[in-house]
Amino acid sequence: MTTPTRIYRWDLDKTYLQTEFDTFRQLVKTAFQKAHEKKAVPGAAALIRELKAAGNTRLCIVSGSPTQMRTVLTEKLKLDGVEFDELVLKDNLRNLVRGRFKALRGQVGYKLPVLLESRARAPQDAEEVLFGDDAEADAFIYSLYADMIARRVSEPVVYQVLEAAEVYPDDITRIIEQWKTIPQADPVRRIFIMLDRLTPPAYFSKYGPRVVPIFNYFQAALVLLGDRHLSATQVLKVTIELVQTAGYNLLTLSNSFQDLARRGLPLADVAQSLTEALQGPAAMLQMVRPVPDIIAAFSKRVASLGAQPPAPPARDIDYLSLLDDARPRDKKRTRFE
Amino acid sequence: MSRPVTIAFDVMGGDHGPAEVVRGAAQLTLDSDSIHVLLVGDRQQIDEALSQVRHNAEHLAVHHTPDWVAMHEKPTVALDQKPNASVLLAAKLVHDGEADAMVSSGNTGAGVLSCARTFSLMPGVRRAALATVYPTATHRGEKNDPFSLILDVGATVDATADDLVAFAVMGSAYARIISKNKDPSVALLSNGTEAMKGPPRVVEANARLSTLAGVRFIGNIEGVDIPKGTADVVVCDGFVGNVCLKMLEGVSETVIELARYAYKEKLLWRAGIAMLSSGIERIKEVTDWEQYGGAPILGFDKLFIKAHGRSRARAITNAGKVAAKAVSRDLTRVITEGLPKS
Known part of the structure; x- marks a missing residue:
């Protein structure tokens, strides 16, 4: 068995699966859906398959879905050809029995210890890329997790954050104890936030350039190509799935490309790699022809921006000023039109 | 699904500045899967406005230009001096097929003149008309x-x-x-x-x-x-x-x-x-009037919807919808077919 060097951590609902649970009716529908009725977010399965194809990787899924859904979720992932290494689900029945009602909706008190426990089992040199969404508190939790391991955040701040997020005292103790067992490292390379609610990407700039909000998995694939987690051919495979299964076209893809460029992500090398891959002889790529039109569309979108926008600046995250992001969705104060 | 339609928005020049136009166009990306928006104007101001509103970036692109025609400027002089003015550039992008129609809430004269300099009149039409x-x-x-x-x-x-x-x-x-x-x-x-x-x-x-x-x-x-x-x-x-x-x-x-x-x-x-x-x-x-969004300039082979200078986001969204509807229902062809044959 090879030592894992890259860990990809995924949320499920709204990150991997197109799930609606805003109303009680939707919640019931989701609970009773069969595996084949569940729909993955376009491109998610292809992206995971390509990331896993590198071999030296682990796929760890942590979801707020109840443990009772394990069978159906496992079956769905299998149908999509996704092989996972960990699948952690939320034991809400236990929370209910113990009268822990705050824990039913709380995300910080559930996900943070799960992430830390998983990290404690991982090799110290393993890099991580995390995938979440903008529906709950993923950007906050993932960033806090990354900064806790890197010791960029102090214990008193973690305490204050957990208390403000209404985490039960014994869970706070468990989190802090778990944290202390993990050797200091800085493994989290990227945090992708799928914009299910179309939150403006700029909203996440307070989390620094490590957090990349995405409108689709083509954008994630582009960034991962730049980060050398994927090859250009693998990015094209993800793109083909988006085109074939979700109606993506030259316009939506080139707009997505420009959106990342406007945010200052360096895409020059990425564009060059993609161009070379498109011009390659691989039979698989015949379906994405005509190549000159594709290259022209992307080039135009970049040229129309004028000068290359500056890269987003690195910054320390002030978690205490971001506590609103840690609240359950229905208690958040920030709302966008 | 109807065919995708791209509407170029002259973001600059309206009474309320770029923010309202961007807000209106951003709303359009949420309202329709078949409408794409191309925002023509100062990139920094556009991005600042986009940072405040929900939008779908898959349906939105930006074409940067720092130049624009203000309300008080004389259209002929302004367009001569600023060949990259947002309204003229929007018209050129429509002409080049990057967009199907344009919307502007800026200087009316500059809008009409941009169309006259860029678009062709339909066969059988000698002069364009501004409708309201x-x-x-x-x-x-x-x-x-x-x-x-x-x-x-x-x-x-x-x-x-x-x-x-x-x-x-x-x-x-x-x-x-x-x-x-x-x-x-x-x-x-x-x-x-x-x-x-x-x-x-x-x-x-x-x-x-x-x-x-x-x-x-x-x-x-x-x-x-x-x-x-x-x-x-x-x-x-x-x-x-x-x-x-x-x-x-x-x-x-x-x-x-x-x-x-x-x-x-x-x-x-x-x-x-x-x-x-x-x-x-x-x-x-x-x-x-905001439900109507804007008034069309009719007679050119491409459509220009002139939104009111006072337009807020809602009017801009509706102007974009009107433009998209006119394009998807092939207004130009319908007009051409109805004109008397000489």
């Missing part, structure tokens, strides 16, 4: 629309009989497509309802429209018929149309001023106005 909508007492079409369409209101001051006939065809086609009015009534604005009344060009246009197939011509109407809604489409030259439009706007403003005066003057009058307030609100609702 006006609230009337009559409702029409599938949408129970209270607005009638008036054209031309300023683009062609010296229209010939040929031009007036072309305006009638264009206005009729536009009302059919946008107002979902299957058979709109079309009238010439004159100084009497009789066919022989008016200057020679109006008399000649009347005679030709009376026999033109595809347009339900109801003859001449007088100024008093405009607010009554006697015709769904009112045709006139740009000089008359502009004078008429300004007068109607002046009357509306005077009525509002009088109401304000009355409100302050006597308690009894104030009580009367208060009692009428819900009715006044309802009238305001049904005659809200």
